[in-house]
Amino acid sequence: MTPGFTIRRACADEAAAVLDVIEDGRRAIAELGIAQWQNGYPDLTAVERDIAAGACWVAAAGAEAECALLGTCAVCLERDVDYAAAGAAGVRWLTRDDTGRVEPxxxxxxxxxxxxGDGRRGVMSALLLAAxxxxxxxxxxxxxxxxxxxNVRMRGFLERHGFAELAAFHMVGHPVPDDDVRIAYEKLL
Incomplete structure (x- = not known):
């Protein structure tokens, strides 16, 4: 329990509310003048897929029947194809991705x-702690x-939370080919 909100997995009937939070994030990113998330992704299909996989986490305030979602993230347990490709392309991850293992x-x-309106409340820090x-x-x-x-806001957030900045990489099959560069980060546990 975090003061003022709880962290939990999203429910199937919350997909639209999760997407509303993502839309707020999309607008905040647009204010930075960058193209990340400006092409329609993440969309409702991505949110529904995350929820079905048990990967979508939310920060929720209020009683369950009328709770407000304050934040969201996807915590994915499966091998990430972009991160595998980034490693093959020269990103030196802090943990080796042992390909013989079932899970990464x-x-x-x-x-x-x-x-x-919910920034600076520790919402994303609490979600990251849950991850x-x-x-x-x-x-x-x-x-x-x-x-x-x-995305200077996220980059600063990651550095403040102990993530090491590793290198730039190109995402595999990104829907906007001229906006496929990302910076890789990793935090050892």
């Missing part, structure tokens, strides 16, 4: 957003994240 040595955190706890519970050795080079 990390969790990947994606699609992080905070609702408009770290899940990673430890699952026996993972690190948390990996990435962001657009121009």
């Amino acid at each position: 040595p990390y969790v990947a955190v994606h699609r992080c957003a905070v609702a408009a 770290v706890r899940l990673a430890r519970t699952e026996g993972r050795r690190s948390v990996r994240m990435d962001t657009h080079p121009g």
Whole structure:
């Protein structure tokens, strides 16, 4: 329990509310003048897929029937194709991705957003702490994240939370080919 809100997995009927939080994040990113998330992704399909996989986490305030979502992120336990390609392209991850293992040595955190007006409340820090706890519970050795080079807010957040900035890489199959560069980050647990 975090003061004023709880961290939990999103429910199937919350997909639209999760997307509303992502839309707030999309607007905040647009204010930075960068193209990240400006092409319609993440969309409702991505949110529904995250929820179905049990990967979508939310910060929620209020009684369950009428709760407000303050933030969201996807905490993914499966191997990330972009991170595998980044490693092959020269990103030196802090944890080796032992390809013989069924699961990767990390969790990947994606699609992080905070609702408009709820920044500076510790919402994203609490979501990240939940991701770290899940990673430890699952026996993972690190948390990996990435962001657009121009997303100075997220880059600063990651550095303040102990993530090492590793290198730039190109995302695999990104829907906007001229906006596929991301900066890789990793935090050892």
